[in-house]
Amino acid sequence: MALLDVNKLSIHFGGVKAVQEVSFSIDAGIVYAVIGPNGAGKTTLFNLITGVYKPTSGEIRLDGESIGGKSPNELATRGVARTFQNLQICMNMSAIENVMVGAHLRLDRNLLKAALRLPTLTRRDAEMRVEAAELMRFVGLEKYIEARADAMPYGALKRLEIARALAMKPRLIFLDEPAAGLNPKETIEVDELIRKVADSGITVVLVEHDMKMVMNLSDRILVLDYGKKLAEGTGEEVRRNPDVIAAYLGAHA
Amino acid sequence: MQKRAYFGLYIVIAVLAVLPLVVPNSFYLDLAIRMAINAVIVLGLNLLIGFAGQISLGHAGFLGIGAYASAVLPTHFGWHPLLAMGAGAAITGLLAAVLARPIFKLKGQYLAMATLGLGIIINIAIRNEAAWTGGPDGMPVPAMGLMGFELTSDKHWYWVVALMLSVSVWASINLIDSPFGRALRALHGSEVASQVVGVDVVRYKVAIFVMSAVFASLMGSITAHYVGFVTPNLADFFHSIELVTMVVIGGMASVYGSLIGAVLLTALPQALATFEGWETVAFGAILMVCMIFMPKGLVPTLAAKFGKGD
């Protein structure tokens, strides 16, 4: 059975049909990309699946369980993580704290224990700090471990978001344009990072415009246009599809 | 980070321990007690404003509930003062929870408007129900006591309040560097991000609002017993603004900022009393100047100047 099943998903914002009757499924362990022109509804699709928006109609099933309309924090408990196209980093905290927040559900959130600084809580917290530092190394941010978030450059912050998502120990991670705004060198680094994440067993779903990266990384690709599904298949299949070429890739894909 | 944060706590405790010895007379001791009481209230309020990023413009209303519970229940119903204090806190907690849940489900700064409304309604109610509350003139408050020992001397009050303040500072520091505290700060930093990592945003906002309201109520009761008298001024809009100002001027999201803010703004009206009619103008001018030139508040601005980094 597929890990994620989306069936005739739609959302309307007033008169704008941002996503129309989109259906696809994603098997566990693969890298799945969603591509399409700007305004095609890719981020909206992400927002629907990760609970930021409520669908107007249609179904989303995670491991058989219906999750459409559930709030983002409920989805977090089911192992769904995501990063954002427009960075959502907590600039008022340090870099490592941002990552530690990712582990929110895995830690003891009790207020009273925190206020009284019970040793079990502080020990767990210290362990988490070590783990967060490890994650920062994993994504290539060793030199920012002691840094404040607002002192970090854009490219580093994008990777910080990935570290935060990984701290959730998710089974499914949604990356929304991880290479946006990055120079060619940084793009290659992110490409390698995503490969590492996928190799660790996490199912990766990605929205991306960089076609080289998409073709390199993805096992399957979904193409959206004007909120509708235009094509779906492997990289080869999609690249040869005449509708996709006309709408998005251009003749020399 | 914990070690450095505790360093400040030790200083606070040291200052509190030494203060009664250097204080010249009872006027200043009284001022110190009021500063400490305000500091505890401001710590609670700062959790809401500075850390969770929400604004309450009616917090004095919660102070009023606690204060008047401690006045009315023992006087008219014979309740023991501690029980009355607990009842005040319970009523406040319930009111805050009922108000907060629907408000926090909305996106935006609606809490400011809701608390504004609630605070004013509480104030008007206190003024109107003169049969119970003594109306605009206020009413006396029986002494706080436990098993025959009555808390009346200023010196005793000082130690009680100093202890409360120390514990509050300690608990606040602990809270900030904990999963709960981090979730709160993340909420302020990026609500969406905190949601996707699993923070139940509405529940946290409600929790922190109720907590800061209950803090205010408890300190309202304490104030009532300390002063021995309550008037509706304790619960008016101006007092709510004073409390918010203490948070903002000292430094939002700064534990020590809360203390500084409380100290400064409790002393300020006294200092301005010499201005004879110009107090309001001076107070307003100070507010404006502070906010324009030090929008992050005193402690964070100074900390940034004197040492980069955390």
Added chain:
Amino acid sequence: MLAQFLQFLFSGATVGATYALAALGFTLIYNASNVINFAQGEFIMLGGMLAVFFAQSGLPLPAALVLAILIPAIVGIVVEKLAIEPVKGAETVTLIIITIGASLVIRGLTAVFLGKGTHSLAAFSGDTPIEILGATLMPQSLWVLGVTAVVVVVLWYFFNRTLTGKAMLATSYNSLAAELVGINTSKVLFMSFAMSAALGAVGGILVTPITLTSYDVGIMLGLKGFVAAVVGGLGNGLGAVVGGLLVGILESFGAGYLSSAYKDAIPFVLILLILFFMPRGLFGARVTDRV
């Protein structure tokens, strides 16, 4: 029965018109800068107090009134230049404290220079009450309602038909985009403060013959005007006017039929109800965040 109803309706609408003007002031500034100007009430107070002061110092009434509108407008510009412009983009709390500070300064200066007494203005066209179906209507009420109506129409024309007005509207929708097309957004900002102060002052002047004025009337008037703006939908001009009238009338009915002791609480109960059941207000727009 009917007479009483009409009585409450008239007095409610009269004070409601003042709230409407205050609410319009809030809306203007909120649209131009996202700031909730807690000093709005003080502009209302200044209008009334200055009108009294100038009339009492011998100036002919029309001149006194013009000054009583002009000076608050200038004060509004000063507040904007000194206190708002330097901190554009600051956190909401900071801006709220600044405007509260400004309101304290204005109120304090008024108390120092014009005293703490209560004053009245002579009604514009005499005190002879008009009888309508058993209820009495003060001629001044007609002035209040009439002038407010004219002001609202002029504002509507200004925002919908003049270039400057449309520029101001554009700035409220997206100030960056407005700047990029050449609109002088800081001029828009100080114009909105000036207009907002003038509106408040007009309301204050009109209502002084009925409700009197003193240095501290601004607090409640401002807060209730804010409630009216929220009730109507913060940022919506029509909402501000409807909200103002609604708050005034409900306050009047509540005081008359339910309890006059809790009269002042009624607008605030209203804001709680609106926040619980219709948070965007009567005419507020639906907003979705893009993430």
